[in-house]
Amino acid sequence: MTSTLTAARRSPFDRLRTRPSRPGLALPVATLALVLSIGVAVTIGPADLALSEVGRSVATHLGLGGALGLEPLSALRDGMVWQLRMPRILTAAAVGAGLALCGAVMQSLTRNPLADPYLLGLSSGASLGAVLVLLAGVPLLLPVAAFTGAVGALALALGLAGALGTITPTRTVLAGLAISQLCAAAVSFVIFWSAKGDAFREVLSWLMGSVASATWTSVAIAGGAVLVLGTLLALTGSVLDAFTFGDNAAAALGVPVNRARWILLIGVALLTGALVSQSGSIGFVGLILPHAVRLFTGARHRLLLPLSALAGASFLVWADTLARTIFEPRELPVGIVTAAIGAPIFALLLWKGNR
Template identity: 90%
Template sequence: MSTPGVAVRTSRLPARGARRSRPWLALPVAALVLVLSIGVAVTIGPADLTLSEVGRSVATHLGLGDALGLQPLATLRDGMVWQLRMPRILTAAAVGAGLALCGAVMQSLTRNPLADPYLLGLSSGASLGAVLVLLAGLPLLLPVAAFVGAVGALALALSLAGALGTITPTRTVLAGLAISQLCAAAVSFVIFWSAKGDAFREVLSWLMGSVAAATWTSVAVAGGAVLVLGTLLALTGSVLDAFTFGDTAAAALGVPVHRARWILLIGVALLTGALVSQSGSIGFVGLILPHAVRLFTGARHRLLLPLSALAGGSFLVWADTLARTVFEPRELPVGIVTAAIGAPVFAFLLWRGNQR
């Protein structure tokens, strides 16, 4: 008797979005906004550049300068575009896209509107790994240590949830919170016991989240993870639609509930670990962007997931632009900017939901 009811409720899911005019046009528009955001953000800084200079530099490095008849930039200005600003902004775009996508998946998978990519202790685990190698004087190992820490925290959280019985969303969240607090306590202890002088400042900057040290290697790691893992996660919209109605309804619709949950959690953990290893812990992106996008798309995940990724990329590009220019010549960690913007926006979304 439950299956027909599920069919009726599932059939209503697209109808909510169908009332909106051509919702799929939002994808190319959001993609265009992201591309323009990256291009304009590169021009902003202590030394102003123009979009034409950015285009000439990019075309030259891609080997298209001669074919397009473009003159290469002066060495100094070309270095500002290609070596300094472009890697940082592309890394910010990739990290923002990945975090927003992971946040949307986690909120649907756990049926918890307060879920974000760090819910299962991923951020605290990554922070513990990063702090250990920074204080040991091995900064080159920071990405590897942060990634291993994030995956290790996930393994502990899922092991704890499994030890309590069948892995359910509630048990997963509670286990993640426990592991997160344990790793956070370990980070605090290590910093209190060992951090001094410049090491403390370096650790603090990483914990607040920053893409200031991004290189083309950072672009390759973060961008590659988003292209591979992010694409796979973005294709799970129909599975997450089924999870919206609970495990029983999802199973009735033919979804292998436990296997799907494990695969999605591991995919989110791997992607989040790769992103955090390059940027540190940047809060609120994975929490508020999916909620904001739902105002336009409704609950349909096949549109929500890719649109959240595009919106998250644009959001973090501009947040990082503010972080590096608003108090110029000093820079803020981008995590401070995302928190300053995200907290009031999230409060507004809560108020709006309560009014509805």
């Protein structure tokens, strides 16, 4: 009886502490796992490479080969590492990190466990912009169009939510769903009316999500967005802890609720738009990874946010490796693989949560 009364008196902050956080151990281990994942993934492909060859190629291009006394690789094997596999894998890592981080922020900000980075129609808006330029025959403008579409969808969703009154989590989610369905309908109409032959295959591949065409420019855009916007989002742990208990509790703790929500939503939208512009719509990463990480870290966002980013990066690196090797010489869009892996894992998490 005493233990029951004690549990009943526990504050929300006590519930946040139910799992001990050990950032001194968890973060270095997750970082090491990501570095090893990237290194090993580069060695896997139609032509096998040794991990030492990957290290030699990277050191040579960083200008460290001479200082370390390393022999450069042949032009063919160096090209496989530096021009083909490394940009693709680094782009996958950046996209996975950003999507998982945005998913964790959205789930806390909207207090909705089913929230993901695409909740506010960002994916559908980006898809509409991308499809329009692909069918217009100007694929060079695809990143710009996708990013513009994502930001435009956010503006419409927040404008609709604001028109209904004070922007609350429920109104934000409902407005996002409305805009998402509107953009999805527009995408379907444009494809039905205009897509033919190779254009249809190109559009379909982008909509399923893929990093197969990633270049060092993709690495710069996705990686730079994660480095700048992702770092800023990862530093908002205390604000998101306050949002966990509702707007009134957050305001009582000194958080400027409306301004903080706008800043976080815009940050998530900008980061998601930059990522989607390089990879298309890759599902389940932003939905599942934050839930999986919470099983080990609890709800404290100071540890949850960076660990979600690291876990998302490693997850998408291996998902893309599976996508490009499981049916060699054909490749799957990585979005198919993440959905095939993510759906059973999400069902398992629901079952464990119900227990």
